[in-house]
Amino acid sequence: MSTVFIAFQTNEDTRPIIESILADNPHAVLDEQPAMVKINAEGRLVIKRESIEERIGRDFDLQELQVNLITLSGNMDEDDDQLTLAWKN
Amino acid sequence: MDMKTTKKKLGLKEKYAHMTRGLGWETSYQPMDKVFPQATFEGIKIHDWDKWEDPFRLTMDAYWKYQAEKERKLYAVLDAFAQNNGHLGITDARYLNAVKLFLSGISPLEYVAHRGFAAAGRNFPGVGPRVACLMQSIDEVRHAQTQIHALSNYNKFYEGFHAGATHQIERVWYLSVPKSFFDDAFSAGPFEWMIAIGFSFEYVLTNLLFVPFMSGAAYNGDMATVTFGFSAQSDEARHMTLGLECIKFMLEQDPDNLPIVQKWIDKWAWRGVRVLTLVAMMMDYMLPKRVMSWKEAWEIYFEQNGGALFNDLAKYGIKVPECLTQCSIDKEHISHQAWCTFYQYAHASAFHTWLPNAEEMDWLSAKYPNTFDKYYRPRYEQWREMADKGERFYNNTLPMLCQVCQIPMVFTEPDDPTKICYRESEYQGEKYHTCSDGCQHIFDDEPEKYIQAWLPVHQIYQGNCFPEGTDPTAEGFDPMLKVLEWYHIQNGKDNLDYEGSGDQANFAAWRGMATQNT
Numbered sequence: 303m304s305t306v307f308i309a310f311q312t313n314e315d316t317r318p319i320i321e322s323i324l325a326d327n328p329h330a331v332l333d334e335q336p337a338m339v340k341i342n343a344e345g346r347l348v349i350k351r352e353s354i355e356e357r358i359g360r361d362f363d364l365q366e367l368q369v370n371l372i373t374l375s376g377n378m379d380e381d382d383d384q385l386t387l388a389w390k391n
Numbered sequence: 392m393d394m395k396t397t398k399k400k401l402g403l404k405e406k407y408a409h410m411t412r413g414l415g416w417e418t419s420y421q422p423m424d425k426v427f428p429q430a431t432f433e434g435i436k437i438h439d440w441d442k443w444e445d446p447f448r449l450t451m452d453a454y455w456k457y458q459a460e461k462e463r464k465l466y467a468v469l470d471a472f473a474q475n476n477g478h479l480g481i482t483d484a485r486y487l488n489a490v491k492l493f494l495s496g497i498s499p500l501e502y503v504a505h506r507g508f509a510a511a512g513r514n515f516p517g518v519g520p521r522v523a524c525l526m527q528s529i530d531e532v533r534h535a536q537t538q539i540h541a542l543s544n545y546n547k548f549y550e551g552f553h554a555g556a557t558h559q560i561e562r563v564w565y566l567s568v569p570k571s572f573f574d575d576a577f578s579a580g581p582f583e584w585m586i587a588i589g590f591s592f593e594y595v596l597t598n599l600l601f602v603p604f605m606s607g608a609a610y611n612g613d614m615a616t617v618t619f620g621f622s623a624q625s626d627e628a629r630h631m632t633l634g635l636e637c638i639k640f641m642l643e644q645d646p647d648n649l650p651i652v653q654k655w656i657d658k659w660a661w662r663g664v665r666v667l668t669l670v671a672m673m674m675d676y677m678l679p680k681r682v683m684s685w686k687e688a689w690e691i692y693f694e695q696n697g698g699a700l701f702n703d704l705a706k707y708g709i710k711v712p713e714c715l716t717q718c719s720i721d722k723e724h725i726s727h728q729a730w731c732t733f734y735q736y737a738h739a740s741a742f743h744t745w746l747p748n749a750e751e752m753d754w755l756s757a758k759y760p761n762t763f764d765k766y767y768r769p770r771y772e773q774w775r776e777m778a779d780k781g782e783r784f785y786n787n788t789l790p791m792l793c794q795v796c797q798i799p800m801v802f803t804e805p806d807d808p809t810k811i812c813y814r815e816s817e818y819q820g821e822k823y824h825t826c827s828d829g830c831q832h833i834f835d836d837e838p839e840k841y842i843q844a845w846l847p848v849h850q851i852y853q854g855n856c857f858p859e860g861t862d863p864t865a866e867g868f869d870p871m872l873k874v875l876e877w878y879h880i881q882n883g884k885d886n887l888d889y890e891g892s893g894d895q896a897n898f899a900a901w902r903g904m905a906t907q908n909t
Binding site: 371 | 447461464602603607610621624631632682699
């Protein structure tokens with residue numbers, strides 16, 4: 303199984319996003335580096351709009367992720383409700 | 392962020408369909424193949440362009456909104472940096488030499504990428520990739536601009552920032568390495584460009600440049616660089632998905648595309664790896680505080696991440712690039728070999744070099760247990776001894792360059808790190824030299840392309856690198872000084888050792904002033 307990852311800048315916007323990702327993906331591993339946070343996960347990682355909205359208390363458009371996104375790895379699929387990263391092997 | 396509306400907005404998928412597919416049309420005054428003349432000559436067969444889908448499903452309206460947000464964040468930081476003497480917050484002014492190399496070697500590539508993606512967008516008949524290329528083209532010009540803006544702050548205070556991104560990229564010997572990479576890609580067709588830049592450079596390689604190095608910039612207190620770096624890399628995330636999508640699209644469209652794509656992957660993986668030698672050196676030698684070694688970064692971002700990618704592509708019949716075996720040997724050597732080269736040629740470079748101190752050498756020993764003490768530490772100790780005796784070693788002979796990657800012949804044989812590696816090919820009765828099996832293979836496949844290379848050393852010997860009106864027969868003619876003049880490198884200011892440089896003296900003095908009132 304291969305690892306997918308996503309990395310964000312460390313800041314106030316991304317804190318609730320990272321919390322949501324870790325809550326929704328119990329197998330994900332947090333890797334904190336200077337100025338950035340990287341989340342690694344075996345096989346697949348899902349980011350859910352609803353979980354982020356619960357934490358920030360307002361509507362959230364998943365495309366807002368792009369503002370603080372640093373990098374990612376894996377085949378991506380995004381719709382209005384979730385963004386998925388996966389290796390299909 | 393958005394105004395509340397009562398009418399339900401279009402979903403992401405619907406909006407993407409309207410704003411891409413919905414904008415295309417079949418031409419009527421001219422046949423489509425005349426309007427898109429570059430779409431077929433490379434041999435790639437596409438049957439249905441509508442099968443192309445951007446996984447981010449980004450449309451122009453959303454693009455402008457989020458890019459504007461990124462710019463506002465970035466420029467707020469740059470203002471704060473300038474207003475608060477941010478340049479005095481860095482760990483050590485040696486660090487700035489990595490930034491000089493970035494500005495001169497990488498920022499101009501962003502600009503060429505901007506032009507290249509504009510051209511690719513023009514040349515693809517499919518609407519999906521055209522929109523994605525348009526966005527990427529705008530991203531790339533944004534990167535060039537924000538990098539130059541961010542680093543212009545340093546130009547007010549330090550040497551060597553004045554000409555890199557414009558004048559020097561066209562001339563200086565080591566800058567021909569990144570420049571020729573992009574020239575090679577841009578002079579290929581649109582599909583090869585997508586593999587070269589969209590796939591190899593963006594997907595497989597930029598993580599190594601923009602992630603651990605930028606994190607390193609943060610570690611060294613350089614708020615300006617880390618901010619533009621991460622801002623740029625947020626676009627790269629989109630570029631990577633575009634590169635990956637492009638490769639899957641080509642492979643799914645026609646089985647005949649596989650061997651062509653495989654050849655390009657092999658070629659561009661190796662071309663990219665060679666260019667990254669500069670980044671390897673920046674990480675291992677030029678960051679006073681280090682986040683991770685080049686070898687560690689390579690293992691995370693190339694071996695693990697690239698491995699996952701190639702496993703995924705195996706279902707299409709794609710094999711891992713041929714160069715991988717050599718890469719896993721090279722990862723323990725290239726940063727040291729590159730820094731040794733720049734140390735010897737510090738008089739001809741637009742940044743300062745230095746010998747690693749005792750603590751730094753111990754760090755390198757720990758990170759490179761198989762190679763550093765055996766092959767490289769003795770070299771630095773010898774040079775240290777010579778420098779202490781007032782005999783600082785400079786290499787005054789111009790090196791032979793590889794005909795393909797244009798790096799001086801400094802790399803060693805895969806099975807013998809004490810022996811310089813070079814390969815020889817013959818074409819139309821002339822001999823050409825390359826630095827490795829990888830570069831030789833690329834040369835032999837398209838010799839008619841690479842014999843046209845503008846090789847800085849050859850050009851110097853041919854007398855093409857002196858200021859206009861130079862008379863090489865005049866008394867006291869010094870070719871090196873004339874070349875530096877032509878490079879716009881100020882001899883004694885921009886080049887030579889960091890120890891004793893104006894940058895070193897000024898940084899110490901200004902930092903002193905920042906903490907005292909006298």
